Amino acid sequence: MIISILKDAIASKYESFVMQDSKVSIDTNVIIKLSKFPEFMQLIRDDKDFKFDILLDHTAVDYIDENVFHLVYHLYSSSYNHQVIVLVEVPRDKPVVSTLCNIWRIAEWQEREVFDLFGILYNNHPDLRRIFLEDDWVGFPLRKNYKDNFMLEK
Amino acid sequence: MINYSLDNFANLVDNSNNSTVFEVVFYILSIFITCLIFISIFVMVVVYIERKVAAAFQCRVGPNRVGWKGILQSVADLLKLLTKEKITPLYSDKFLHFISPMLCISASFMTLLIVPFSPYIQIINIDMGILYWSAVSSLGILGILLAGWSSYNKWSLISAVRAASQLISYELSIILSVLTMIIFTNTLNIQKIVLSQLNGCWIWRGHLVTLIAFTIFFIASIAELNKIPFDLPEGESELGAGFHTEYSGMQFAFFFLAEYVNLFITSTIIVILFLGGWLPWHISGFSIFNELMDSIPPIIWLLLKVSIIIFVIMWIRWTLPRLRIDHLILLEWKFLLPTSLANMVLASFLVLNNLYFYV
Amino acid sequence: MTIHLKTLNEILHNLDEKKHWGTKEYFINMGPQHPSTHGVLRFVLKLEGEIIKEIIPILGYIHRGIEKIGESVSYRNFVHLTDRCDYFSSIINNWAVSRTIEQALNMETNDRIETIRTIFAEIQRIQSHTMWWGVFGMDLGAFTPFFYGFRDREFLTSIVEETCGSRLTMNYIQPGGVLYDIKSNFIKRIKQYIQYLRPRIEEYEKLISDNVIVQKRTENIGILPSEKALSFGSTGPVLRASGIPLDLRKNDSYGVYDKVKFSVVIGTKGDSWDRYWIRIEEMRQSLNIIEQLVDNIPAGKHMVTKYTTKIKLPVGYHHSSIETARGILGIFVASDGMENPYRIHMRSPNYNNLWSITDMAVGLKISDLVTIVSTLDLIIPDVDR
Numbered sequence: 089m090i091i092s093i094l095k096d097a098i099a100s101k102y103e104s105f106v107m108q109d110s111k112v113s114i115d116t117n118v119i120i121k122l123s124k125f126p127e128f129m130q131l132i133r134d135d136k137d138f139k140f141d142i143l144l145d146h147t148a149v150d151y152i153d154e155n156v157f158h159l160v161y162h163l164y165s166s167s168y169n170h171q172v173i174v175l176v177e178v179p180r181d182k183p184v185v186s187t188l189c190n191i192w193r194i195a196e197w198q199e200r201e202v203f204d205l206f207g208i209l210y211n212n213h214p215d216l217r218r219i220f221l222e223d224d225w226v227g228f229p230l231r232k233n234y235k236d237n238f239m240l241e242k
Numbered sequence: 243m244i245n246y247s248l249d250n251f252a253n254l255v256d257n258s259n260n261s262t263v264f265e266v267v268f269y270i271l272s273i274f275i276t277c278l279i280f281i282s283i284f285v286m287v288v289v290y291i292e293r294k295v296a297a298a299f300q301c302r303v304g305p306n307r308v309g310w311k312g313i314l315q316s317v318a319d320l321l322k323l324l325t326k327e328k329i330t331p332l333y334s335d336k337f338l339h340f341i342s343p344m345l346c347i348s349a350s351f352m353t354l355l356i357v358p359f360s361p362y363i364q365i366i367n368i369d370m371g372i373l374y375w376s377a378v379s380s381l382g383i384l385g386i387l388l389a390g391w392s393s394y395n396k397w398s399l400i401s402a403v404r405a406a407s408q409l410i411s412y413e414l415s416i417i418l419s420v421l422t423m424i425i426f427t428n429t430l431n432i433q434k435i436v437l438s439q440l441n442g443c444w445i446w447r448g449h450l451v452t453l454i455a456f457t458i459f460f461i462a463s464i465a466e467l468n469k470i471p472f473d474l475p476e477g478e479s480e481l482g483a484g485f486h487t488e489y490s491g492m493q494f495a496f497f498f499l500a501e502y503v504n505l506f507i508t509s510t511i512i513v514i515l516f517l518g519g520w521l522p523w524h525i526s527g528f529s530i531f532n533e534l535m536d537s538i539p540p541i542i543w544l545l546l547k548v549s550i551i552i553f554v555i556m557w558i559r560w561t562l563p564r565l566r567i568d569h570l571i572l573l574e575w576k577f578l579l580p581t582s583l584a585n586m587v588l589a590s591f592l593v594l595n596n597l598y599f600y601v
Numbered sequence: 602m603t604i605h606l607k608t609l610n611e612i613l614h615n616l617d618e619k620k621h622w623g624t625k626e627y628f629i630n631m632g633p634q635h636p637s638t639h640g641v642l643r644f645v646l647k648l649e650g651e652i653i654k655e656i657i658p659i660l661g662y663i664h665r666g667i668e669k670i671g672e673s674v675s676y677r678n679f680v681h682l683t684d685r686c687d688y689f690s691s692i693i694n695n696w697a698v699s700r701t702i703e704q705a706l707n708m709e710t711n712d713r714i715e716t717i718r719t720i721f722a723e724i725q726r727i728q729s730h731t732m733w734w735g736v737f738g739m740d741l742g743a744f745t746p747f748f749y750g751f752r753d754r755e756f757l758t759s760i761v762e763e764t765c766g767s768r769l770t771m772n773y774i775q776p777g778g779v780l781y782d783i784k785s786n787f788i789k790r791i792k793q794y795i796q797y798l799r800p801r802i803e804e805y806e807k808l809i810s811d812n813v814i815v816q817k818r819t820e821n822i823g824i825l826p827s828e829k830a831l832s833f834g835s836t837g838p839v840l841r842a843s844g845i846p847l848d849l850r851k852n853d854s855y856g857v858y859d860k861v862k863f864s865v866v867i868g869t870k871g872d873s874w875d876r877y878w879i880r881i882e883e884m885r886q887s888l889n890i891i892e893q894l895v896d897n898i899p900a901g902k903h904m905v906t907k908y909t910t911k912i913k914l915p916v917g918y919h920h921s922s923i924e925t926a927r928g929i930l931g932i933f934v935a936s937d938g939m940e941n942p943y944r945i946h947m948r949s950p951n952y953n954n955l956w957s958i959t960d961m962a963v964g965l966k967i968s969d970l971v972t973i974v975s976t977l978d979l980i981i982p983d984v985d986r
Contacts, residue, residue, distance in 0.1 A: 141831045141832075142831055142834060142836075143834055144834065144836075144922075144929065144931060144948060144953075145931055145933065145946070145948040147933060147944075147946040147948075149935045149943070149944045150944070158935075160918070160933065160946075162920065162931065162933065162948070166831060166845050166847050169847075169852045169853070173918065173920065192832055192834065193829075193832040193833050193834075193956075194832065194833050194834030194953055194956060196956070197952070197953070197956045198834075198953075201952075205668075217609070218661075219660055219661065220660055220661035220664040220985060221661060221664070222661070223609055223610070229666060229669055230668060230669055230944075296744075299745055300744070300745050300748040300749075301748060301749070301752065302748060396627065396629045397629070400629075400651070400967070470742050470743070471742065471814060473742065474968075560743075560744065560745050561743065561745060561808070562742075562743060562812065562814060563738065563741035563742040563743040563809075563812065563814050563815055563818070564741060564742025564743075564814070564968075565814055565818075566817075566818055566966065566968045566969070567651060567966065567968065568966070569814075569817055569818075
C-alpha cells in the first residue's frame with residue numbers, strides 16, 4: 089500500500105526526527121519526537137518529494153494506561169495525491185505542544201477542537217478557547233477518565 | 243357613446259355652504275367607515291389571490307381547506323391577528339412603537355380618498371389629486387423608519403435604515419415619471435387625466451417617452467412597495483422579519499394592510515396615468531364593439547386593469563431574487579434618475595412640438 | 602511559553618476596551634435561530650454600517666458527542682450515528698465507515714455491491730445538490746426555487762425509500778455490503794427520473810443562473826484563492842472552485858468510479874459564482890454516472906458477510922475517506938481489538954469548510970455573508986457532530 093512505502097520513505101529521510109521507543113505498542117505510521125515536532129512539520133510541508141499542503145485532520149487518542157496522548161495529524165498532498173499520518177506522543181500530565189497555525193491555517197480550529205475535548209494545550213495559539221462546549225465547562229469529555237452527571241453507566 | 247364630461251357631474255356635488263356640524267361629522271364618519279370596509283374586504287381578497295398565485299408559480303395548491311377552495315382563509319387569518327397578544331419590548335420607545343403602524347395605515351387611508359373608481363364613484367376630487375397622492379404616500383416611509391427605530395432591536399434598525407434610503411431614493415423616480423405624464427396631460431386633476439385619454443391611452447399615444455416613463459414608474463413603484471426584488475427592509479432570509487419583527491397582533495395587521503392598500507393605490511395610479519383609468523377599450527370604427535364595451539360599468543374596467551397590474555407585480559415578486567443594498571441604490575441614482583430626467587426633457591420637447599398621437 | 606486561554610466574553614470586552622472603534626461600529630448577533638444559517642450556527646458580527654469587520658462563529662449548539670458515543674457502541678451501530686451528521690446525503694456517510702472497516706479487515710466485496718453503492722452515492726449527491734440549489738435561491742430572496750428543489754429531491758426520496766425503507770437516515774451501506782437488495786422497479790424509476798431531471802436543470806439554469814441579479818450578487822464575492830483554500834483545509838466543491846482538482850472519486854478510487862467516465866469540474870477564481878455553477882455541473886455529471894451504471898448492475902449477493910457477525914478490527918490505527926457532496930469525510934479509528942472502537946473520529950468536511958468564512962467575508966456586506974454561507978453549503982450537525 090502506498091501508505092507504507094511513503095511511511096518508510098519519510099522515516100528514512102527524516103531519521104533524526106522519528107521516535108523509536110514509543111510507549112504504545114502499535115505498528116503504525118510515522119511517530120515523531122515531541123522536541124523536534126514543529127520543524128518536522130515545516131520541513132515536510134515544503135519538501136519537494138512530499139509536498140503535504142493540506143492538513144486534512146488533527147485529532148488525539150487518549151491512552152490512559154500508558155499515560156500518553158497520541159496526537160494524530162493526517163496530511164494530504166494535492167499535487168502527488170498521497171497521504172500520511174504523523175503521530176506525536178505527548179505525556180498525559182503535561183500535554184503541551186506547539187501550534188501549527190503558521191504552517192496550515194486550519195490548524196487553529198482543529199487544535200481548538202482537540203483542546204476542547206482532550207485538554208491539550210498549544211503554545212503560541214492565537215485564540216485558544218473552547219469550541220463546542222460552553223466556556224465555563226469543567227473537564228474534558230473525550231478523556232477516558234471523564235465523568236459527569238449526565239453520563240449513563242452501562 | 244356615453245358622454246363623459248365633467249360638467250355633467252358637477253351637480254352631484256352639493257355646493258351649499260349651510261351644513262351643520264352634525265352633517266359634517268356624519269359625512270367624515272361615513273367616509274371613514276366606507277374606507278374601512280373597503281380596505282378590509284379588498285385586502286382579504288387580495289391576500290387570498292396572492293397566496294393562490296404564489297402557489298401556482300410554485301407548483302402547489304395553496305389554501306384549500308378553510309371554506310370552499312380556501313376562500314375563508316383570509317377571514318381565519320384576520321381573526322387570528324385580532325386575537326393575538328400585543329407584545330411590546332421592554333426598553334422600546336413606547337410612544338413611537340405605538341404610533342408607527344398607525345402612520346403607515348393612515349398614509350394608505352388618505353391616499354384612498356382620491357381614487358376614481360368611476361366617474362361617479364370618488365370620495366373627493368381635489369384639483370391637484372396627483373400631487374396630493376405623492377405627498378401623502380410619503381408618510382408611510384416615516385412609519386417604517388419609526389417602527390425599526392423604536393423596536394430596540396439591532397436587526398430592525400438595520401432594516402429601517404435600509405428602508406429609509408431605498409424609499410427616499412425611489413420617490414424621486416416616481417415623482418419625475420409622474421411629472422413627465424403631467425406634461426402630457428396638462429392637468430393635476432385625476433378625473434381630467436382619465437378624461438384626457440378618451441382618444442387613446444397615454445402609453446401608446448406618447449410612444450417612446452411614455453413607454454420609458456411607464457417602465458421607470460413600474461420599477462420604482464415595486465421598490466416603493468417593498469416587494470421582491472426590492473424587499474430589503476423586510477428581507478426574510480436575512481433579517482427574519484425586518485422592521486416589523488417586534489410587532490404582533492393588530493399592529494402587525496396594520497403594516498400588512500398598509501402594504502396591500504399601497505399595492506392597490508400604486509397600481510391604480512399606474513392605470514390612471516398610463517392605461518386609461520376607468521375608460522373602456524374602444525376600437526375606432528367598430529361601433530358595435532364600442533357600444534358593447536361601453537355597457538360594462540367603468541368600475542369593472544378599472545378593477546380589471548388594476549388586477550392585471552397587480553398580477554404582474556406578483557409574478558415578478560415570486561420569480562426574481564433580491565437585490566443587494568448597494569445595487570439597489572446604484573440602480574436608482576445612476577440609471578433611473580438620469581433616464582427620467584432626460585425623459586422629462588424629451589417629453590417637454592414632444593409636447594411643445596405636438597409630436598405625439600392624437601393631439 | 603505563551604498559552605492564553607480565553608472566553609468569548611473576554612474577546613468581546615477586549616475589543617470594547619481598545620477604544621479604536623469608529624463611531625458606526627457595533628456588534629450584532631446572527632443567532633442560532635436564523636432563516637439563513639442552515640441550522641443552528643451562531644455568528645457574532647462586528648459591523649460598521651453594513652460592512653462586516655469581523656466574524657466570530659460560535660459552534661456547539663447541536664454538539665451531541667457522537668465520537669464519545671462511538672466508544673461505547675459497536676462498529677455496526679456506529680454506522681447509524683453517521684447518518685445523523687450530514688443528513689442530506691446520509692448514505693455516503695455510511696460508506697465512509699464501511700470502507701474503513703473493510704480496508705482494515707481486508708474484506709473483499711463483489712461488483713454488485715460496489716455498483717449499487719456507487720449508484721446510491723450519486724443519487725444522494727443529486728439529492729443534496731438539488732436541495733442546496735433550492736435553499737440557495739431562498740437565501741437570495743427567490744422563494745420559488747425552494748419548492749422546485751424540494752420537489753426534485755422528493756422524487757428521489759421515494760425511490761430510495763422503496764429500497765432502503767426510510768427517507769432521511771438510511772443506514773444502508775454496511776460493512777460487508779448493503780442492507781437490502783434493490784427492488785424490482787428501481788432501475789425503471791431511476792431511468793424515468795434521469796429523463797425528468799435533465800431538462801429541468803436547463804430550466805433552472807435559465808431561472809437562476811442567467812439572472813443578472815444572481816450574477817451580480819455572486820460574482821467576485823467571497824473569493825478564496827487556491828493557496829488559501831489549501832491552507833484552510835477546504836475540500837469538495839469549495840476547493841475545486843478555487844482551481845485545485847482534488848476529487849477522491851478520481852484520485853483514490855473506490856466503488857466503481859474508475860470504470861465510469863465523468864469529469865471533475867474545476868472553477869477558476871474561487872468566488873461564489875464558481876462554487877454555484879460547479880454544483881450544477883456536478884449534478885449533470887452524477888446523472889451521467891448513474892446512466893452508465895444503472896443498466897449494467899452485475900448479479901451477485903448483496904451482502905458478503907452475515908449481518909450479525911461481530912466486527913473486531915485489528916489493533917492499530919485505521920482510516921479512510923470518501924468524497925461526499927460537500928467535501929472529504931474521513932473516518933479515523935484507533936482500535937484495541939475489542940468490539941467497540943477505542944477511539945473513532947470523523948473528519949467532517951463542513952467543519953473545515955466553515956472556518957474560511959472568517960477570512961472571506963471581511964469587508965463585505967451582510968447580504969454577501971448570506972450568499973457565502975449559502976454557497977459553502979454547510980450542514981451544521983456535521984460541523985458540530
